[in-house]
Amino acid sequence: MPEPLPPTRKRRGRLLRFAAALVVLCAVAGYLVVQYVTGGPDGPGCKVVSGRAGGPSYEFTPEQAVNAATITAVGTGRGLPERAVTIALATALQESGLRNISHGDRDSLGLFQQRPSQGWGTPKEILDPTYAAAEFYKHLVKVDDYEKLPLTVAAQRVQRSGYPEAYAKHEPDAEVLAAALTGSSAATLTCDGRQESTRAAATDSGAGATGVQEAETGPDAVRSALVRDFGRDALETTAAEVGGKASPSPTPTPGDGRTVTLPVRKDTSPGAGRSLTERGWQLAHWAVANSSALRIERVSYAGRQWTAGNTDSQWRPAGGETATDTVRILTAR
Template sequence: MPEPYPTRPKRRGRLLRYGAALLVLCGVAAYLVVQYVTGGPGARGCRVVGGGKDGASYEFTPEQAVNAATIAAVGTGRNMPERAITIALATALQESGLRNLEHGDRDSLGLFQQRPSQGWGTERQIMDPAYSAGIFYAHLAEVPDYIGLPLTVAAQRVQRSGYPEAYAKHEPDAELLSAALTGHTAATLTCAGRPERTTAQTGPNAVRAALVRDFGRDALRETNAVVGGTPVPSPSPSPSVTATARGRTVTVPVSEEARGNAASAGLRERERGWQLAHWAVANSSALHIQRVFYADREWTARDGGGTWHRVGTGGAGGAEKSAGSVRIVAGQ
């Protein structure tokens, strides 16, 4: 009599193969999702290069770019020197990786891992990057001769960290970021890839609100300007910030920042202009900024944002050359 057909072992083997195939598919799907969100072709990323010939560069994420730009803007708004901004950026790189963390050691929070229990502010305040940067600078300014101190010593006088030597390793990257985000180097910060998917407001009004957030209310000098429902006092002369070009362009003149003799005033104007231009590129993903113009240069999100082009040569906006102002074109 023939033996029964072994259906159960075959069925079990088929189920195992199906299960293995399903696991492989899930793995591939997960990989593709990760590539879309954090890496792979088209993923958003930013890069800053040094102004020298050593080829130094630093690559970072859009989140880090926004936070770094805020730290720099708050520092210059307080008239802090570039060295102070380098110290702040190196500190934030060590403490949080330039991310606004909602957790940390004990009750530490935010970019600088400041503790509400130690008098740094409320949790809500510390989670505001502009506030946390401002309170860091306030403490740094009280450190005697902090400009002349080694970076790790100056940072430690403020932070009182358990790992005081850790700040030093971030100094080279912080110097690159500081030089770009204070405008001391021109056309050195770029961002490329897809903009963030966000439910937050974008467009010119969002750009204006972000300028106020980082640079303070002096950044908006437009007659009858309103941000977040609050009127902004109009200084004289005005306007200094206007929305033009089909309502999508925010133009920020920088010539009013210049003071003193012509040479030093011109230098300060260029630095202010490049600070604002690099700030706009750093915020391009979050605010859906499409183009930035300053001096004879243009950055365009549509071409991947890999480089700054000279207007009239490699750029698409030869007729829109920017003189004495930064022009920021925002999407809706």
């Protein structure tokens, strides 16, 4: 009959088993975090690169791209600088992973984990990405000299988080995203354009992208989403027309019924200070970011062209068309 193990060896064995279980638990947790951030084994689907050689890049999902484009459009629509957009994007990356989630700590909801009980709005309002972004900016601009403050300080004065330093790790990704989505960095954002049910994923709660849900595909969906992100006067201020209808642009779009033409005008929002081409690249990158949700097949601007299925973050030469006053968006059949 074997002798019983000494107490010290028993304790050592229990510690080893506990350590092994802890390693497995950490591995599972890490896997779940990766799946949460990347959108699963088929993610990410989108990529943004720096406008300078050797700069950083960031890969993200179509769902994250839609939300990032909305946050950016709301900020620029208020005439806010690129720095404000960077702060907002870094905050949303930390708070929700740029996902419009319907849960969180206590009653926290949405992209910025805003709390109804703290006066941020009703749950329905907070789960509307456009509303949530507007509320964030409304509080940000009340922070004195926020543009000059470290990002963590500016974000914390809005959010009052228990972990204020956590925002800092997202600043590099937020900077390249903001540069692309404000248009200051040209031809730097692409998505693979998979025609999947991103509309359902874009808001975990089912709220927010109402324009997309009402007009599921085609030019009407693009027009509705433009209004959603850039405001009700977006079609009027951009003079957007669908192919086949009378167009105020110099060269009418062929009547294929699939093309949305956006004549580009310089952003005249108070304090915007952005050029014509920056406005054009904002609209072009916005269309690519929404390509899966809106079934967009091709985007052309300033002699460059993005086509669904291109995932190497390269905009190709468009072949002869170099105008900077028009963005053309071709939707799926």
